[in-house]
Structure formats: C-alpha cells, structure tokens
Amino acid sequence: MLRIGLVLYPGFQVLNLSVTTVFEFANITAGEAFYDVVLLSPQGGPVLSSAGFAVATQAFDDSRFDTVLVVGDNDVSEPPPGLTAFLQRAAQTSRRIGSTCTGAFNLAQAGLLDGRRATTHWAFAAQFRRTYPAVKLEEDRIFIIDGPVWTSAGMTACVDLALALVEKDMGAELARLVAKKLVVYHRRAGGQSQYSALLDLEPRSDRIQTALAYAKQHLHTELSVEQLAQAAHLSPRQFSRAFRSETGQSPGKAVEHLRIEAARLMLESGRHPIDVIARDTGFGDRERMRRAFLRAFGQPPQAIRRASRTEDEQPA
Structure with missing residues (x-):
C-alpha cells in the first residue's frame, strides 16, 4: 500500500481535496486498498478551509510517506511554523513530493524547486517568478514532472496531477477507468495549456x-x-x-x-x-x-x- 500525505494549512483551497477522490476511486477500481491517504498539518486537529469548514488532520511526525503533496490556497501566505522543515524532511524520505496550485510556493520556500521546472496557478506566476528566480517556472502547463518533484497548475489541475500519479503507479487503463467514473476527460497532458x-x-x-x-x-x-x-x-x-x-x-x-x-x-x-x-x-x-x-x-x-x-x- 502506498501512503499519500496531503498537507493542509489554514485557508487551504478546498478544491484541492478532490485529489483524495482520485485515490479513493483508484482503490475502488482496483478492488483493493492500493492507496492510503492521510491528511496532515503542522499541529494536527481541525484545519479551516477556504470555504469556512474545518477538516480533521494528523500532526506532522516521523511517519514516512510514499508521496507527499502540499496544497495551495486562494492567496499566497507565509507557511505556518513547521511546514518548511517537514517538506524538507519529506523530500529526503519520500519517493515523490509535489504541490497543487499555489502549494508550489511552499516547495520553493523549502528550496525544493531550485533549478527545477515547475508550475503554479497562472494568476500567481509573476509573483512566483519574482520571489523565486532560481526556479524554472512554466506557467502555461497543467502539471510538470521534474524527477521526483511534481507540481500542478491551479484549481482543477490537481485532478490531472492525481490521475497522472495513478497512471504512473497503476497503469494507463486503470487511470482511464478512474477518470471515466469521475466523469472527467482522461487526464489532460501535463504540457497542455492552462488557458482556453x-x-x-x-x-x-x-x-x-x-x-x-x-x-x-x-x-x-x-x-x-x-x-x-x-x-x-x-x-x-x-x-x-x-x-x-x-x-x-x-x-x-x-x-x-x-x-x-x-x-x-x-x-x-x-x-x-x-x-x-x-x-x-x-x-x-x-x-x-x-x-x-x-x-x-x-x-x-x-x-x-x-x-x-x-x-x-x-x-x-
């Protein structure tokens, strides 16, 4: 079983939780518990979402995860205490680490994107580029894979990222079936434009x-x-x-x-x-x-x- 750690913090954009549904339906489609998704936060306990309701989380500890994803929010705020250090540890102990939406700012703050290709929500691309010039930002991408680091664009692009993770782990056919059950197109290619x-x-x-x-x-x-x-x-x-x-x-x-x-x-x-x-x-x-x-x-x-x-x- 692959453990997925989804890192939340106060004000996180609630649409990012949709990645959990992708992993849930991967388990359902496979007929086995292939993924174990754990919601994490620096202090644990309830974490308030952007929509105003709270989600129960576990506190950071020494547990290891196959994949760690840090979510974004509706704005770009300072990372809460302990988040940067946790991401730096996770990058050493996890097979993959990634972000959805403006979560890329947290990876960059931790120094995990320096010299790498990455993407984020197009509306924050200019700010990202000014703040983190060492990152090779490509704002016109749905998601980007650079070695063990995965980053996605904003909002619904997190679903594409999660489907790509499932495809990498469980094969293209199962990922296609998951997308079909979720009533979405089979995941958009990472290089696809964020714009319409x-x-x-x-x-x-x-x-x-x-x-x-x-x-x-x-x-x-x-x-x-x-x-x-x-x-x-x-x-x-x-x-x-x-x-x-x-x-x-x-x-x-x-x-x-x-x-x-x-x-x-x-x-x-x-x-x-x-x-x-x-x-x-x-x-x-x-x-x-x-x-x-x-x-x-x-x-x-x-x-x-x-x-x-x-x-x-x-x-x-």
Missing part, C-alpha cells in the same frame, strides 16, 4: 457565442467571415464590427487561436501525424501551422510534441 481560447474571448452576445461554437465545430473548413456571419445571423460587416467590439480581436485571429489550441491538444495526444493535425484543424499544411505556432509559442509543433513526450516518460 474560448475563455479568453468571452463574447457577450449569444450571436457571437454561436459563431464561435460553430467555428470550433468546423475548424477543418475554411471558416470565412461570411460563414461565421451566417452562423451568427448577421451581415459580414455587422458581424466583423460586433465581433471585434466584444472580443477585441478580428474573426481571423480568433479562429487561428482556436486552431492552435485544437492542434496543440492533438500534438500532446501523440497519436496523429503532424500533416494530419494541420489538415484536421484547418491549417491546410504543416508549414502554415508551423508559422502559427511560432507566433503563439515561439517554438514549432515538433518541439511541443517532444516536450509532452518527455514529461510522459519521466520516471516516477
């Missing part, structure tokens, strides 16, 4: 939202302004003016962002040739897709695919 092109656009009117939904469903086609305007039941001129007013982008630039997002997801899955991805996402050919990726990420599609494969091949 549709969320960034945030159109206000139903007509522009309908046009964007149409675009996402028909990325393999040309998607001219005339087509999008027809989907929105507007004239091309009205549509272009309304689209820019609501999103701050031209229709063409927005469609390119949607194509890039779809292509990146296909690259990270590792199952499709680049020529097929370029065709299915509407770029037409790999050179046009390459230029779009260079504009968006500063690197070609092949580099993103290699980075995704490298993370998947990291040892536990």
